[in-house]
Amino acid sequence: xxxxxxxxxxxxxxxxxxxxxxxxxxxxxxxxxxxxxxxxxxxxxxxxxxxxxxxxxxxxxxxxxxxxxxxxxxxxxxxxxxxxxxxxxxxxxxxxxxxxxxxxxxxxxxxxxxxxxxxxxxxxxxxxxxxxxxxxxxxxxxxxxxxxxxxxxxxxxxxxxxxxxxxxxxxxxxxxxxxxxxxxxxxxxxxxxxxxxxxxxxxxxxxxxxxxxxxxxxxxxxxxxxxxxxxxxxxxxxxxxxxxxxxxxxxxxxxxxxxxxxxxxxxxxxxxxxxxxxxxxxxxxxxxxxxxxxxxxxxxxxxxxxxxxxxxxxxxxxxxxxxxxxxxxxxxxxxxxxxxxxxxxxxxxxxxxxxxxxxxxxxxxxxxxxxxxxxxxxxxxxxxxxxx
Numbered sequence: 001x002x003x004x005x006x007x008x009x010x011x012x013x014x015x016x017x018x019x020x021x022x023x024x025x026x027x028x029x030x031x032x033x034x035x036x037x038x039x040x041x042x043x044x045x046x047x048x049x050x051x052x053x054x055x056x057x058x059x060x061x062x063x064x065x066x067x068x069x070x071x072x073x074x075x076x077x078x079x080x081x082x083x084x085x086x087x088x089x090x091x092x093x094x095x096x097x098x099x100x101x102x103x104x105x106x107x108x109x110x111x112x113x114x115x116x117x118x119x120x121x122x123x124x125x126x127x128x129x130x131x132x133x134x135x136x137x138x139x140x141x142x143x144x145x146x147x148x149x150x151x152x153x154x155x156x157x158x159x160x161x162x163x164x165x166x167x168x169x170x171x172x173x174x175x176x177x178x179x180x181x182x183x184x185x186x187x188x189x190x191x192x193x194x195x196x197x198x199x200x201x202x203x204x205x206x207x208x209x210x211x212x213x214x215x216x217x218x219x220x221x222x223x224x225x226x227x228x229x230x231x232x233x234x235x236x237x238x239x240x241x242x243x244x245x246x247x248x249x250x251x252x253x254x255x256x257x258x259x260x261x262x263x264x265x266x267x268x269x270x271x272x273x274x275x276x277x278x279x280x281x282x283x284x285x286x287x288x289x290x291x292x293x294x295x296x297x298x299x300x301x302x303x304x305x306x307x308x309x310x311x312x313x314x315x316x317x318x319x320x321x322x323x324x325x326x327x328x329x330x331x332x333x334x335x336x337x338x339x340x341x342x343x344x345x346x347x348x349x350x351x352x353x354x355x356x357x358x359x360x361x362x363x364x365x366x367x368x369x370x371x372x373x374x375x376x377x378x379x380x381x382x383x384x385x386x387x388x
Contacts, residue, residue, distance in 0.1 A: 004098035005278050009230035009237035010090075010385070012041025012223040013350045018186055018341030021115040022217035029219030030059040030110035031067045037221040038068070042234030043104055050075035050102030052089035054344060056082055059110055075102040079245075081253055082119075083294050083375030084267070086345030087383040091243035093224035103225060109346040110219030118215050120145060138255055147212060147295065149254040150264065151204035153377050154297045157263040158206060160312065161300075165206055167315035168297040169197035172210050174323055175296065175332055179339025182361050186214060187339045211296045213337035220346040222353075238356045241369070241386045242278035246270030247379035254378050264298050264377030268305035271373070271382040276307075279384050281369065283307035286384070288355060288364045289329055289371040290348035293336040298376045303329075306371060306382075325364055333362040348372055349383075356387045 014036025016022070016029050038045050045068040051061040052075075061076040075096045079085035089107035096102045113119060122144035143149050157163060176192045179185035192210060200209035230237035248270045250259035259266060276282050283306060291302045300314035308329055309317040317323075323331035334340045334351035341347055352370045354360040373382040 004094045006239050006241050007098045007227055008094040008224055009227045009239045010222055010353055011043065011225050011230045011233050011237065012037045012235060013353050014040055014221045015347065015350055016219045018184065018216050018218040018343070020217060022112055026110045026112050027059050027063055027067070030064050030108050030221070033110060033219035033221035034064060034068055034106050034108055037106065037223045040235060041223045043223060045069045046071045047104045048106055049073060050093065050096050050105030052077045052092040052105060052107045054078060054082070054085045054109055055080040057109055057111070064108065075105065081379045083292060083344050084378040084380040086292060086374040086381060087243060087349065087372055088245050088374070088381035090222070090224065090240055090349070090383050091245065091381065094240045094243055097224060097226055105224045106221055107224060108219070108221040109344050111343065112217045113342065114215040114217050120147065120215060143255070145204065146254055147204040147207050150295045150298060150377050151207045152257070153262050153264045155206055157301055160263060161315065162312070163300060163315045165198065165208065166194065167300070167319065168211055169194045170318045171299050172197050172296045172338060175293065175336040175338040178333050178362050179335025182335050182340060185335045185340040186216065187335065207295055207297065213294050213342040216341040216343060218341055218343050220343050220350055222346070222349060236357045236387060238353050238385050238387055241281065241384040242275040243383040244271045244274035244278065245379065245381045246274065251379050256377060263301050265301040265305045267378060267380040268302050268373065268376050271380055272306045275382055275384050281384060285369055286329065286371045287367045287369050288333070289331050290352050290373065291331060292345045292348065292373050292375045293332060293338055294375050296338050302373065302376050305376070306373070325362060330364045333360060333364065345374055352385050356385060
């Protein structure tokens with residue numbers, strides 16, 4: 001184990017409602033979520049001394065800190081790679097606390113990603129950073145959106161494994177089934193069928209509309225502190241058993257087309273190796289999971305990368321009911337980003353917290369150890385969370 005494994009815990013979380021038009025600024029969303037998370041934990045805002053978020057978040061740590069009444073900010077960090085970053089702020093928080101740099105770290109993500117801007121639009125016109133220059137290069141070949149880039153990887157995966165659009169539909173239907181019973185989900189009360197999936201329009205072959213995550217407004221915050229402190233607070237501690245980032249050679253954000261295997265698997269596998277080494281756990285110890293579903297089909301190679309089934313077996317793993325409650329690996333019980341909301345996967349962390357506390361709507365009985373992951377097909381992050 002490394003020197004921060006199980007030494008820190010998630011003590012609280014907060015979230016705004018998820019919508020297509022929040023009607024308020026991203027800063028306000030971030031502050032609302034942060035104050036809700038601190039109230040959930042029973043920690044005074046004046047105790048916060050660390051903050052971590054995404055490079056892509058538009059909210060200044062200092063502005064949020066000022067707005068909540070913070071007193072002395074000692075640690076602040078940001079992680080790149082968009083959805084690949086979803087669990088990386090937890091890693092940053094755990095390391096900072098274990099090293100004694102900070103005592104209470106807030107991890108946050110707030111976005112008006114539907115009402116103010118949309119990530120699904122072409123990226124070739126973005127400012128000329130190194131990543132964006134690569135996007136422009138790919139754009140000349142028609143790979144101008146995240147959907148198109150993942151579609152190319154998934155087409156290769158289909159060629160390798162024999163997976164079909166019907167196999168992708170099986171995941172989409174399950175995710176929307178969970179969302180339909182989750183009052184916080186945008187698609188609450190709106191399940192879909194296989195026929196609905198197959199009739200939805202093609203976005204970037206083989207990805208259909210119902211394979212794609214939502215564009216959402218909302219904010220989420222998570223409070224991390226020491227395991228010792230968390231035991232004395234309001235909520236049941238959710239321990240960070242392991243946290244890792246993964247970016248093997250040849251990885252490019254949403255465009256790892258330079259590897260021998262272009263299926264969206266290698267980055268997740270790199271994170272998995274670290275998680276299992278840190279925690280001393282393995283795939284058989286994971287009782288439920290939140291796998292990042294920016295595009296539902298990417299769930300299949302993710303299941304294989306994290307060791308839940310062998311290469312090419314994910315389609316049958318899902319078809320046989322393993323991702324349902326009562327299956328061997330209940331998955332995305334909040335409805336995932338296809339059904340609940342797309343807050344860059346941070347809302348998936350909060351679902352894991354609810355599950356481990358025993359407070360979820362679609363509760364997995366007796367769950368004590370869960371995996372949460374960032375996006376696949378780009379440099380990524382993941383964490384193993386657990387309770388005593």
